[in-house]
Amino acid sequence: MAELTYLEAISDGLRTEMRRDESVFCLGEDIGAFGGAFKVTAGFAEEFGPERVLDTPLAENAIVGAATGAAIEGMRPVCEMQFADFIACGFDQLVNVAAKLHYRQGQSVPLVVRLPSGGGFSGGPFHSQNPEAWFLQAPGLKVVAPATAADAKGLLASAIRDPNPVCFLEHKGLYRHVRDEVPEGEYTVPLGKARVAREGGELTVIAYGSAVPLALAAAEALEEDIEVLDLRSLCPLDTEAILASARKTGKVLIAHEATRACGVGAEVAALIGAEAFEDLDGPIRRLTAADVPIPFSPPLEQEVLPQLDDMKEACRELLAY
């Protein structure tokens, strides 16, 4: 075990997979000599050479399209979007080509798109988004969103080894603020398995990504019997773990940094409403970003994104219900 930041763990996971399997390679903008906008691939070009740490022009469809073709031919490409927001420019290749190839003609497309996502640092409307719900409406894509350094490493390895296109959401706010024990060497965390991050009996907070540390902080601050379920994978979704926790506590708050309408929270709430209705002791609530673009100025951004006080308040309300 080594204590690593979330960012270091992603780097470590990627490096480990590239050492393990020669078919794994990275492609993206400024990832080679520069090491990537967030330095995830710093030192990679020296170790693996420029062909396996391929600097591309600013052309997201070309990146995802090249990854799709290379994956069909047996490579394991890992695309870096410089910011998750820019997947909009490569969306067509992802949702129309890569996502549908197996359904249409039985063609596996083992690629990963790394998506530095999330706000909280005045990135403004084009460097702060949490686009996971976009992908969840495109059958054929798997979607993961780790909250810890260990999961970041383990889920990335599993995503690379998976025979399907996987969207890997890495929250920029966690990059250097989350640090935990990470197994050394090869390490995988299975896709589709949620994790109980904190055991509790009175209320379940179902969260993923940046909302997980927020929920844990609120639970500690409130000193209440709160369970925190970290989804880790959004597709496949661990419906069993969700329903088990909802049935156990009878009260559910679903929290994510992404906007509210038709988001993961809506899907999880509908699942619980349909399958665990009789076990509920209160309304299913959501804590999410407001349905607005992410604004630039700090007081505006804080107004839009869920804050610790919002989380505490939402928990208190449900506990008192």
Added chain:
Amino acid sequence: MTLSDASAVMGAAVPLDPALLTRADRAELLRFMTMMRVAEERALSLYKQGKVPGSFYDGRGQEAISVGAAFALSPRDRLCILHRDLGAHFVRGVTPDRYLANYMGRADGVTGGKDGNLHFGDRARGCVGMVSMLPDMALVANGMALAMKMRGEPRVALTFFGEGSTANGQWHEAMNFAGIQRLPVVFVLENNRFAYSTPNELEFAADPVERAEGYGLPGVEVDGNDVEAVFAAVHAAVERARAGGGPTLVECQTMRMHGHGAHDDMGYVPPELLAEWEARDPIQSYAARLLEEFGFAAEEVERIDAEVRAYVGECAERALASPLPEPSAALEGVFADRWEPLGDGAAPWSGWAEPGDRPAAAPSVPPPPGPTIERRAA
């Protein structure tokens, strides 16, 4: 569009070494073009009989392009084939029964009913199926070529697109990336004069082939109605790519002789333009050339036509006998549980035959090796 624009295309830009094609190769080129024409005519009649759900698209008048281009490929080369390129599927070994079954949404179609018309790629034949967004497959072909280049394999990826695709931003991304990486990829551009109803002059201000140089790759213009000219240009491009020389854009000048789809009456096309290209029909003109230049007897050419017609007729019967898919199949196959490589395609050109294995005479019409409905059922 003026008539002189359309008729300005003269011959092959790449001279063909006549020794590259044997007499049997020439018979094969005619046979595959005829098979495309006859199979599409049959599919259109099935459409008119109400047996094809959705809509119908063909590549009438463009047969020389997909046949001539695919004929230059080795078994291990890879293809993304588009909706006017049925001949390329046939060259690689897809049989007409599976094409017709795919159009009718039957269980034995290449996609088993998951996708329609020519939205298919036979994995067993080294082909990745197209999507409707164009020219998306050019970027995927780049990726296949990138993998080949990274592994140092002497292989090539080839894709087709129409001139309409060159207006889309992804075309720029594809050309630019291929040029930067010097990928072993061949782009076959079919300028059939119209993107649906939009004529060339509303599609671009500079002809796409002239733009190739700006991406650092050669652009070659050929008569797309001359199958040997297409073969010669694509063969040169393929060999160049195979040798590490990078990508080529081959623009094939042709004419879409039917509407965008069967629902399109082409009222926007001047009748003189159609008449001019009708006189340059790729199949008629090649048949005439085989008689005049290559010493084929009229009976030989007629026999190819008759055998293809009989064969496609049998294929249509098999396709019609194929069941509709089980409804529950709609819910299967969203995710893969393992990666498997594409298979290799048929490569009927004698250049790929082992020495001494060169076909001496035109082969009879029976299907090329590979899965057919009959064999699948057996």
